[in-house]
Amino acid sequence: MNGNEDFWKLNRRRLLGLASTVSLASLLPRPSFAGNSSASAALDEMPHSDRRLVRLPEKTSLIQLADRPPQLETPLHYFRQDLTPNEAFFVRWHLSGYPTHVDTRTFRLRLDGQVAKPQSFTLQDLVNDFEPATMVAMNQCSGNARSLFTGPTPAGLQWQFGGMGNAQWTGVRLKDLLDRAGVKAGAVEVAFSGLDESPMPGLPKIVKSLKFDHANAGDVMVAYAMNGTALPMLNGFPLRLVVPGWYATYWIKSLAHIEVLDKRLSNIWMDEAYRIPDNTEISEEPGKLAPRTVPINRFATHSLFVRPEPEEALLVNHPYMLEGLANDGGDGIARVEVSLDGGRTWTDAKLDPEIGRYSWRRWRFVWTPTQKGRYTLKVRATNRAGEGQLTSQWNRGGLARRVIEQTTGMVI
Template sequence: MQRRDFLKASLAASAVALGTSASAGVTGQPIDSRKVSKIAFPEKRPLITYSDRPPLLETPRDSFTKAITPNDEFFVRWHMPEIPTHIDPETYTIKINGLVNQELSISLNELKKDFEQVEVTAVLQCGGNSRSAYKPIAGGIQWGSGAMGCAKWKGVRLSDILNRAGLKKGAHWIGFNGSETAAYYETPNFVREMRIDELDDHVIVAYEMNGEDLPYLNGYPVRLVIPGHYSDSWVKMLSNITVTAEYESLFFMDVAYRVPDNDCECETPDNKFKATKPITTMNVKSVIGYPTNDTVVYHNSHVVVRGVAFDDGHGIKDVVISVDGGKTWKTAILDKDAGRYAFRAFRFAFKPTKYGKVSIMAKAINRLGAEQPFAQDIKWNHGGYKYNGIDVVTMEVV
């Protein structure tokens, strides 16, 4: 038994001893012991692999020393079993229809030539990233910390496309449909809807990721990029944009990706909160890329802790580090700012003075003053969404 498991087990044991119900779980650190698979998916290096159909791949922690996540390390999350495995860029089109003056069918070449080209560096994070931190186990894939990444996306403003089509009076909602399909005809498509007033000029239809074509598994040839928002609405292989007056009731809107609609966004398994709301924008978070829980260093080594921090676009003000269990905190050096939606890389030099296990904690604070809570202070929600606990890695000093 590893020490962390032992701690978890003893926590559980003490919960029983105190007579508390299993429903009052204590949020911990996300699972961090998973290894990358031996099997590499197309255009990817071997990643942590939860499912092949649909593909669900997680980026290992040690990638998060970099402010830009390389395309071949970038996480993958699909919802439907059938995803196109071949797309002809010469014939692919994105259709714009519904409450518009002129329906459009835009080819990739037109997208690249007939519109202003823009770039944004933005974090893409699954709403269920770090879900494995929740106790009792929340439903869904038990992601560690790597259902996230940051890339420089290039494409065309959604607003420019909508302006070209011309919105009719009464247009309030936009539905986005990707090219993935279900095994059964009756299964609802993966369609996302957003209110027109939620969409600002930062939202783009992107065809390039870090200067390359999007990898197939990240939505080749085009995907929606909604900086600051969780990835559930960043529709991949975007094929259709439909403008409507009314919200259409859809499974992936009404049931999935929702949290309790109360101040703490929390509930207990025995007493679920009835009203829910979409997860929408991201909270402030940081992840340490080095050291990892596997790191062993010699006594008196000069260790440079590295990681990334981000929020929903207010920007990171500080990242603070503790090596004494959260009693005292010191400010890390922030790397250059690549824009308010980007990973902000941080580093912190320190020299361990004692032997054995040394835990390093990182806490990000954004420009509004919002900061990451301790993991144990994060309250449960049924979907295991929006975990942003202070990150902890424990290395060994020998």
Template sequence: MPRRLIELPLLRRLKPGLYVHDEEALNAEPAIGLLDTPITPVDAFFIRNNGALPEIAAPEAWTLTLNGEVERPTTWTLPELQQEFETVTVTAVLECAGNGRVQFSPVTDGLQWRLGAVGCARWTGVRLKDLLAHAGLLPRAVYTAHYSPDRSIKDETKDALSRGLPIAKAMSDETLVAFAMNDEPLPRLHGGPLRIVAPGFPGSAWQKWLDRITIRSCEHDGEKMRGTDYRMPVVPMRPGEAIDEGLFAVLTDMPVKSLVTAPLESFTVAAGTPFAVRGFAWSGAVAIAAMELSSDGGKTWCDVALEPAEGAFAWRRFQTMLTIAVAGPVTIMARARDVEGRVQPLEAPWNPRGYCNNQVHRVAGMVH
């Protein structure tokens, strides 16, 4: 029996509202209506896997090894990590780089995510930089390499995923080795007992089931770190153009983005009657500055206030009341802007892997 079919009952029991993609690996996302809270509940959080879920022994028996370009290679158990290092919590958006891939035309390679491969959670763990300080980075240290026991479905001798972080990101205060999510032990479906938390970076960099970190003297070249995997072209590309892998760079930032969580697609409202519009705006390393809505096809835009975020990497709530006087079809459009002036485009630039789609979110409805 395919491994995915074995894992499905677990997902159905723990996350009954998620849409499961027809893929060999277990991947699922919530409907947008389930993302209407500042902190996304675990049972509504999307699931992304590149391979089969590993079998996990008792969490207290789990170990994390740190080796490579360090003075003192070390192995810790989970209780030792919790006892020896300061515990911190970071609220941050986690988003798959392929979120919204289904909107690209022509169709690109990869899992055809809708818009639900994103969520905002409280992540608790220890700072990766504290582990690196304990081990003593050597001057040659350039990149981290992350390893876990999940295996490729097609070849069980290969890693399903092995990505890493530039040392500067690994040494940032927000980067964690996490053991809890929303104040509960990190669930197996979300990488428990240990995972990387790298706010602002795509979800692929948040390695799940972490059991080894190797410090390298070069950019990591593990599974899904090469070719066009989780890489973006550094020059514009058109469909059908030959792919030069030398013109692709590792994704280390996520673009400015927003999502309308109410009303939902195919909504109906009465003409002249105010109705609520709300949602969230977020970005990667650069803070959100402003939010705008349009209900006339983008001819005019109105500013909408953003509520304070729970942290620098959390998403920000926006909400307002709209009134549309004329009956007929209507489309609400939402776009965010960051502090460096980058704005969501009407259509995202095409790329061959369908990454980083941050086009304006549109919600169609009817005024009667």
């Protein structure tokens, strides 16, 4: 029995029988944007400052940033595992019309547009008729760590570091689906949309696109499994687009429609939302905004601490294993350096083996503090393309953070 057959037998009930089980619709409220008729307001959620823990179906206790629709941040300690557990994986929906129930007996993934043979795939078609692809890839919200930007607070959810996760994804290569449909000459982009719907007439349904060559290169995947089991409903059951090395705005959840286009997609989600300054630093000044922006795309090179946690007390003259994560857009992390003196000097950390081109990479550094008092530790990463981190950065969206990070606490 091959791995594909194993997966299908283990998950048949989960994938095809969900209609007969309890759905999220019976457990979660159906929120709305009552009293808000502005499309732009729906894009800029009010920040929550209490960061309280909540527990929703299929999820452990996560930090709630908003509840209409649910926006949940992963606590930092889960990042001490190479793969983020499904129940702890962050949740980010844009529209209150998110799916809370999927009848897998009638669900179809449509593929049409500039193709010779439009397709309509059942879940069983995807699992049985295509060679499975598996990869470990990090998924990250475009605004991860937005709350840490120095300067005017950018509008949007005020994430700390928990708007990310690392998982093993299994599914079908998008290239294989496009080959089955027979793409016509002149294809320019491929557009993607899910089962979520806009609650307001003024805000269009979310549709995102990739250049055709990127979509057809072989890495982009339609995933039906996450860490060896079906996706949680809140993370996009039954199918999710995986765009490794790119921010999560392209990772369409509850994927239901793929359309091959002969021209560039133009809508609010590509032309106005999730755009970054068109410069290497991804930075601008509050009083002098960048004159040109582009849609957000590849991950910026970045690193952070997962141990010690903020304000953790350490013991003087006792060795302590500093630990953290570094990521980039797929070139690979070449070096991580740690500063024990607030950034004056830097020392190389030890890198764990790579577990995937698009996975985060763990780093470690043993430190024995020799004096009591406040400590400030900093970390910076450099990838194989020579891209590193900045001492300062700001942009109007609080997107694609690539600042050198620090953690502080007491040595006692």
